[in-house]
Amino acid sequence: MDQDLATIVRETATEMALAPVRGRVADYIPELAKLSDRHFGMVVITADGAEFAAGDADLPFSIQSISKVFALVEAMASHGEALWQRVGREPSGGAFNSIVQLEAEGGKPRNPFINPGAIAVTDLITDGDDPRAGAGRILRLLRQLSGNGGIAMDGAVAYSEAATGHRNAALAHFMKAHKVLSGNVEATLSAYFHQCAIAMSCRDLARAGRFLMNDGVDPASGQRVVSAEQARRINALMLTCGHYDASGDFAFSVGLPAKSGVGGGILASVPGRASIAVWSPGLSPQGNSLLGTRALERLASATGWSVFNPNR
Ligand code: GLU
Secondary structure, three states: OHHHHHHHHHHHHHHHHHOOOOOEEOOOOOOHHHOOOOOOEEEEEEOOOOEEEEEOOOOOEEOHHHHHHHHHHHHHHHHHHHHHHOOOOOOOOOOOOOOHHHHHOOOOOOOOOOHHHHHHHHHHHOOOOOHHHHHHHHHHHHHHHHOOOOOEEOHHHHHHHHHHOHHHHHHHHHHHHOOOOOOOHHHHHHHHHHHHOEEEOHHHHHHHOHHHHOOOEOOOOOOEOOOHHHHHHHHHHHHHHOOHHHHHHHHHHOOOOEEEOOOOEEEEEEOOOEEEEEEOOEEOOOOOEHHHHHHHHHHHHHHOOOOOOOOO
């Protein structure tokens, strides 16, 4: 399989590098609009620790909403079950920044992976008025899990989003009015914009996600990140809610738990088998990496990897 996997990853990257239709780079965050849509990177790390990389595998990019997975890890650790009083576990069937549903449902966000849900989670882990505390916890976790102490927040991206993030501010204030947020709204938003602005490569990200394929234990250090049950739950949420209103389509065509970000990254896990990160900045209309999704579809089909196919 290893030889095959090396070929599959290499061929997938070559195909994606040449793809004529590449999606649209996010332009609602001005700093992200500067990215070229030519990039494609991919890293697959298998349960035995082997790494297969191709394309721009070591180029850092803005992880954006992939940070929501790690914010959830932090909130699970500090708040346990109480977390679910603030945020639900249902797919939204709507856009990542939709306001309509939040109003109809009394300010409680559907799940931790749409923007209001993630802002509510960040509010929980942002201590008092200090935005550095919340985002700093996520950054420390990512450095530790990836083994790369050099991972940093891109200040220009955080500033760019803070200056234009009026929808997120509206969502946050609306939740505050419903007492779903308990902290200082400006501090929570600042923490949220900074966690989204963390820059990592596919290699860093695939390494940071290894606990998801391994029942909650980081296989590199042997350290438990979350309980086995929590790891299953995070994977379940990634499968059902990880791609906004394209989550059903992604489960149908790829069949793996995964979380996308508008920077063009996707982190996927194959429980018991592999941790995968892909990156290509061009997005689908729903805000998910177009070629990243296609690459995962190709990989899943070539390997037979799927949560619905436990024998592979
Ligand atoms: N920082 C982005 C926002 O709040 C994250 C969205 C995403 O990556 O899907 O709009």
